[in-house]
Amino acid sequence: MTEASVVHVFLSRGRFSSEEDIRNYIDQRWSESGDAEPSVFMGEAGITEFTPMCVEVIHAQDIGYLAPIPPAVLLRDASYADQWLSQVESTEPADAAICVFAPNIVGNPHGTSLRYLGQFAIRD
Secondary structure, three states, X not given: OOHHHEEEEEEEOOOOOOHHHHHHHHOOEEOOOOOEEOOXXXXXXXXXXXOHHHEEEEEHHHHOOOOOEOHHHHOOOOOOHHHHHHHOOOOOOEOEEEEEXXXXXXXXXXXXXXXXXXXXXXXX
């Protein structure tokens, strides 16, 4: 499986209060001199080739749920979910998800403070 044909999926419960909170955790910043500064998530996951448009975030409140929900419900509208969601075995409720697609390269997915569900094959 090449990096270009996978999605890496991370879940969280109770950590983020909104999609904006998730974005603050995952999106890189820019210094006053214009240099890119990696986010906490990028550092923890070892992400290189960062392309923010290829990182999806889902917060349960944004899809109408006030409490944590099973991953199958939280992730059902993620990109390419019809190709990989059936492979997710976890039923532990979560209220936030991060899906990382190519060209982002995830070098250390287990290094994050989130629950890593795994990488799943997709067809572009």
